[in-house]
Amino acid sequence: MSTSTPNLHTIVSLPDQSTAKLPKRHYINNEHGLLSWLLTGDHKRIAILYLISITFFFFIGGAFAGLIRLELLTPQSDLVAADTYNKFFTMHGIIMIFLFLVPSVPATLGNFLIPIMLGAKDLAFPKINLLSWYLYLAGGTLTLAALVLGGVDTGWTFTTPLSTHYLNTHVITAATAIFIAGFSSIFTGLNFIVTIHRMRAPGMTWFRMPLFVWSNYAASILMVLGTPVLAIAIVLVALERLVGIGVFDPAKGGDPLLFQHLFWFYSHPAVYIMILPGMGVISEVISTFSRKRVFGYTAVAFSSVAIALFGFFVWAHHMFIMGVSNYSALVFSLLTMLVAVPSAIKIFNWAFTLQKGSITFETPMLYAFGFMGLFTIGGLTGVFLGSLGMDIHLTETYFIVAHFHFVMVGGMLMAFLAGIHFWWPKMTGRMYPESLSKLAAVVTFIGFNLTFLPQFILGYLGMPRRYAAYPPEFQVLNVLSTAGATVLGVGYMLPLLYLGWSLKYGAIAGDNPWQATGLEWQIQSPPLTENFIEVPIVDYEAYDYEWLEKKQREQVTTVG
C-alpha cells in the first residue's frame, strides 16, 4: 500500500497488485499450441522444456532414493531382494547424474539466462539447442525403457568386467541411453562456448560478464572435452559385451583398469560440470541480497577456470586402492589437493561479499547459505579422500556416499533451488509464496543433514556402499538416515506444489522484483521472445548497484 516507508526486512518491491498485469506479449504467449513448443528455437522455451523434463526425472530418481532408504531401515534385505536393491541404486545413480545433475542448471537456468545476460537474442545455434533437448529426451526414454524392461544392476559406474561379462540385465540399453544423453550435454556446452565468445552485446567485455556466465563457460569446456571420453568408454563396454573385443579383458591381453581410467577421466570432471554452474547461481544470489559487488570478482571468475583446468588431472584419485603405482598415486593426490583450493577461494569470497553489505534473507538467500555450509562440509570431506592413506579406509564406504551427496545434493541441488526461486519471477512473471518457500528451504536443510551426517559415521565404521544387507550394529544410524530422507522428501515436494500454485496465483513480479543489476532484470518478466527490443549497450560492470540506483532515479524523474 504505502511505499513511502520502505520495509527493511526485504528488498522485494512489487508493482501495485491491484493494477499490475503480466505484459501483453511475452515468450510464453507469443505462439500457441504444442507444436510451437516442440519445434521452438527460443532458448527460453527450450529451457522450460528442459525444466519440466529434468523435474520429472528428479522425482523418479528421488523415488529410487526413497526405496533405497526404506530397504536400509532394517539390516536384512527384507523389503526387496538383493538384485532388486542393486537395480534401485543403479537407476538412482544413472537418473540423478546423467538426467538431472549434469543438465540441471546449465540446460534450464543457463539456457534461459546466458543469452539474456550477454545481451543476445538467442544462443548461437538455436536448432542445435533444440536437438540437444531431443537427445536428452531420447536418452531419458531409453533409460526408462531399460527400467521398464527389468532394470540394470551395473551401478552407475559400469565397472568392467562385471558390466561386460557377468550381468544379464539391460546394460546395452542403459549404455546407449547415456551415450545419447552425453551428446545432448556436448551440444549444450558447444552452444554456450560459441555464444559467450561471439554474441556478447556491445560493451559486454569478458570482465563485465556475470559470474554465472563464467562458471557455465568453465563447465561447458568440461562438457565438450570430457564427455567424448565417456562415450568412448561406453562404446567399448558395449563392444566388449556384444563381440568380446577384449580391451578390458585380462584373458585377452586387455586391462580392466583401463576402463577405470577412461570412465573417471570423464566422471571426475563431470563432478565439476555439475557443481560449477551451481556456484554461478550462488554468486548472483549472494550479490543481489547483500546489495554488493561480488568480492574479488576476478578471483571468483578465474577460480572457475582453474577448477575446470585442474579438474581434468585428478581422475586417478578414484583408484588409489586399485593397485596403481604408488608414485602415480602421489601425483594424483597432490593435484587433488590443488583443485580443492579454488573452491575454498570461492567460499571466502562469497562470505566477504556479505561484509558491509545490506543483507536480506529471502528464500534464494536461505538456499545459498545452505549451499555454503553444506558445500564447505562436502569439500573438506573431499580432502579426507584425496589424502592417500585416509582414502584407503574411507573409499567405497558410506563416507564417500555422504561426501558426494554433500557436494551434489547439499551443494548443487541447494544451488539449483536457489536459482529456481531467484529467477522464477523472471521466467514466469509471478512470485512464489515467500513464507512457504522459506519453510521448504529450512526443511530441506534439516532433512539433508539428518540424512547424510550419520552416513559419515557409518563410513568410518566401515559400512560398505551398495549393500542391501548390513551388520545389525549399523542399524541405529541407518534408521536416522532414513528418517532424514523422509524430511528431505517433504522439503522437495513443497516447491513442486507451491511453484505450481504460483503459476496462476502468484503475485505479479514486475521487471525487477529483487532490484538486481543483471541485464535479465532490466527487461520485462516474462521476457519477449526476442529478449530485447533494441540491442543493449553495456557501459557498467556486473553487480554495479550504483548504476542501477542512478538508472532507477532517472526513470522516476522521467515518469514524474
Add this chain to the structure above:
Amino acid sequence: MGISPVLWQFLVKWLHASALFPAEASTISPYTDALYFFLLAMTLVGLLLVGVLVFGFSIRYRREKNPVATQVEGSTLLEATWTIIPLAIFLVTFVWGALLYFRIYDPPANAMNIYVVGKQWMWKAEHPGGQHEINALHVPAGRPVQLTMISQDVFHSFSIPDFRVKREVIPGRYTTVWFQATDPGTYHIFCTQYCGTQHSGMIGEVTVLSPEDYQKWTQQSTSGMSLAQNGERLFASMGCNACHSGNAAARGPNLAGVYGSKLTLTNGSQVLVNDAYLRDAILNPSQHITAGYAPIMPTYQGQISEDGLIDLVEYIKNMQSNFRVQQTLMTSESNQAAPTTPTEGTTSETVKP
C-alpha cells in the same frame, strides 16, 4: 506420560548394541585415526570459520542495521591469505596421507604370506601350510601378515575396517595388503567393491588368535597338503617338469632358487622374479622368454585355476633344488603318478616363517 518400560529397555539395548567408532585392532589403526582426527579438526575449524563469517556478517550487516551497502572491490591481501593458508593445510594432509599410504601398502620384509582369492561371492583364504578357509581368515596377533590377493572374476575389494586396511582385488593381477593385528577377537571382512547380486553377502570374519591358539589352529585345520605340495603335483601332472628339469640340456630354464632373483629376458630387459612375474610367465610365456631359451612354452591361459596358479607360484617360490623334480620326472616317465604323500621333512620345509 512416560515410555513403557519394555520399549525403554528395547531402546537402551538397541543403542548399546550400535557402534559409533570402529575398534582399533591393528598397528595401523592409531596412525589412520590420528590423521582422521586432524582432518576432522580441519573440517570443524573451516566450518566454524565460514559459519562465523556468514552469521557474523548477516547479523552485523543485515538491512535493518545497515540500510546502505558500501561497495568494496576486493583485496589482494585477503585473496592471497585464503589461497595460501588452505593450500598449506591441504599440503600437510597430502604429506601426512602419503606417509600413511606407504605405511599401509609397503609390507615389512618378515611378513607371513597368505593368499586370498575373491570370487562371486566369497573369499577363499589359502595358507601356505595347507589350511583353506572360506569367508574366514585366521591370523596370529602380533605378527605382520601379508595378503596376496587376486580375483577369479570381477573386481572385489578386501576390507577389514577395524584394521583400517582395504585393497582392490582385481582379475588378472596380484595385489597385496598387510596388517599386524593387535587384539585377539573377530572382526568384519567386507567386500567393498560392488560385484554383483550378492555383493552384500560377500562378507566374512577375520579371527585374530594369540600365538599359542594360532599354533593349535594351524595344526588342527591343515588339509594335510601344503600349497607347495599341491603345486608340486600340478607341476608334474601338467608336464612342467619335462622342460624345467634343471638339467644342463633342459629346454626350459632352471627354476630352483629363481624366486627373488633378477632375470634377463630375450628382449634385454631385467625383471625381478616375484609372485606376479611367475603367474604372468605361466599364463603369457611368450612375453617373458628368459635370455638363451627358445620361445616354445605354450600358454596355460584358461587351463589352471587361480588356486592352481597360487599352488605353482608357492611351489616355485620354495624350490631350492631340482632333486625332487628329477625324481618325479623318473617316476612319471614310468607312468606313475606324482608322489602324493608328503614326508614330515618337506612340510616343515615349505611352511616358512
